[in-house]
Amino acid sequence: MGERLKRVAILGSTGSVGTQTLDVIRSFPGELRVVALASGRNDKLLQEQILEFRPRYVHSGNGPLPQSDGITQVSDLVQLATCPDADIVVVATVGVAGLRPTIAALRAGRPVALANKEVIVIAGEQVMAASRESGTPILPVDSEPSAVWQCMAGETAAVRRLIITASGGAFRGRTWDSLADVSPEEALKHPTWRMGRKITIDSATLANKAFEVVEAHYLFGIPYEQIEVVIHRQSIVHSMVEFADGCVKAQIGPPDMRFPIQVALFHPDRRANPRLPRWNAVETGSLTFENMEPARYPCFNLILEYAMRGGTWPAAVAGADEAAVDLFLGRAIRFTSIPEVIKTTLAAHSPIESPSVDDAIGAARWARDFAMAFAAGRAPR
Numbered sequence: 001m002g003e004r005l006k007r008v009a010i011l012g013s014t015g016s017v018g019t020q021t022l023d024v025i026r027s028f029p030g031e032l033r034v035v036a037l038a039s040g041r042n043d044k045l046l047q048e049q050i051l052e053f054r055p056r057y058v059h060s061g062n063g064p065l066p067q068s069d070g071i072t073q074v075s076d077l078v079q080l081a082t083c084p085d086a087d088i089v090v091v092a093t094v095g096v097a098g099l100r101p102t103i104a105a106l107r108a109g110r111p112v113a114l115a116n117k118e119v120i121v122i123a124g125e126q127v128m129a130a131s132r133e134s135g136t137p138i139l140p141v142d143s144e145p146s147a148v149w150q151c152m153a154g155e156t157a158a159v160r161r162l163i164i165t166a167s168g169g170a171f172r173g174r175t176w177d178s179l180a181d182v183s184p185e186e187a188l189k190h191p192t193w194r195m196g197r198k199i200t201i202d203s204a205t206l207a208n209k210a211f212e213v214v215e216a217h218y219l220f221g222i223p224y225e226q227i228e229v230v231i232h233r234q235s236i237v238h239s240m241v242e243f244a245d246g247c248v249k250a251q252i253g254p255p256d257m258r259f260p261i262q263v264a265l266f267h268p269d270r271r272a273n274p275r276l277p278r279w280n281a282v283e284t285g286s287l288t289f290e291n292m293e294p295a296r297y298p299c300f301n302l303i304l305e306y307a308m309r310g311g312t313w314p315a316a317v318a319g320a321d322e323a324a325v326d327l328f329l330g331r332a333i334r335f336t337s338i339p340e341v342i343k344t345t346l347a348a349h350s351p352i353e354s355p356s357v358d359d360a361i362g363a364a365r366w367a368r369d370f371a372m373a374f375a376a377g378r379a380p381r
C-alpha cells in the first residue's frame with residue numbers, strides 16, 4: 001500500500017482547479033497524499049487546507065503564515081514544485097506564475113499535471129523541450145487537451161485532424177455588437193463549466209479556445225492547419241481526433257473538471273470514483289455541433305493570428321489578454337474593448353525570435369504593463 005501512495009504537490013491550491021484537485025484526493029485517502037500546497041492570496045482557505053491535508057511544504061503569495069507547526073514554508077513556487085517528496089506536481093496557477101515552476105519540475109523529473117494553459121502559450125517550445133530532454137511527461141488537465149490525449153492513447157498512426165469543442169461561453173447566440181454593455185457578472189455566468197474568473201471571461205470571448213488551439217499545437221505537435229474548433233453547446237464531447245483513415249474518436253462525459261484532474265493524477269491507470277457524476281446518454285438526448293462564426297468572436301482569430309507567428313508573440317498575446325480581462329473585471333473597459341486592448345498592445349510589440357524563457361516572461365509582462373498603462377490613459381512605454 002505504501003509504495004502505491006502517490007504524493008502530490010499543488011500550485012494554486014485555493015483556485016478552482018486546486019480545490020477540485022483536493023476534492024479528488026479526498027476520494028482516495030489510501031492512494032493520494034498531499035505533500036505541498038501553494039496559493040497566491042487566499043490565506044484563510046490555505047490554512048483550512050493545511051489543517052485538513054497536513055502537507056509537508058507550504059507557500060503563500062502573501063508571505064510566511066503565522067503558525068505552521070511541522071510545516072516547512074518555502075519562499076517560492078520553484079522550490080515548492082521541486083520539493084523532494086512530490087511524485088506529481090499539479091500546476092493550477094493563473095497566468096505567467098506557473099511557468100518557471102513547471103519547467104523546474106520537469107527538469108527535476110516530476111511529471112506535471114498542467115491546468116495553467118498560459119504556461120504553454122507563453123513558452124510552448126521551452127516547456128516541451130524541458131519535457132523532452134528530461135523524459136518527463138506533461139499530463140494535460142484542461143478538458144479539451146485531456147480529451148485529445150485520451151483519444152490518442154494507444155494510437156501510433158498519424159493524426160489527420162483535431163476537432164476541439166467550444167461551449168460558446170456566456171454570450172453564445174448573441175452578436176458581438178450587442179455585448180457593449182454587458183457586466184462582469186453576466187460574463188462570469190458560464191453555461192456549462194464551473195471555473196475560475198479569468199478563464200470564464202476568456203470563454204465568453206473565445207480567447208480561451210484560441211489558447212487551447214495553441215496549447216494543443218505544442219502539446220501534441222499538430223500543425224495549426226490541422227486543428228479545428230466547433231461550437232458544441234452541451235460540453236459533453238470534450239474534443240475529437242480524426243486519424244489518417246478517417247475514423248474519429250471522441251472523449252465524452254459530464255462537464256466536471258474532476259474527470260480530467262483524476263485522469264492526470266492516476267495516469268496511465270483509471271480508478272472508480274463514486275463521488276463523480278456518471279454520464280447518461282438518454283438523459284443528454286442530443287449532441288449538437290455548429291460552425292464557430294469568427295465575426296461573433298473577434299478575439300479568437302486575433303489571438304491565433306499573432307500566436308501562430310511564434311517567437312515572443314504568443315507570450316505578448318497572453319500578457320495583453322490577461323490585462324484586458326483584469327481591466328474588464330475591474331470595470332475599466334467594456335467587454336467589447338477586450339480585443340481592441342489586445343490589438344493595440346500587439347501593434348506596439350517588438351518580437352524576439354527564438355526567445356529564452358526569460359524573454360518570453362519579459363514579453364508577457366511587457367504586454368500586460370503596456371495594456372494596463374494604455375487603458376489608464378498613461379503614455380505606455
Ligand code: MG
Binds near residue numbers: 143144
Ligand atoms: Mg478547456
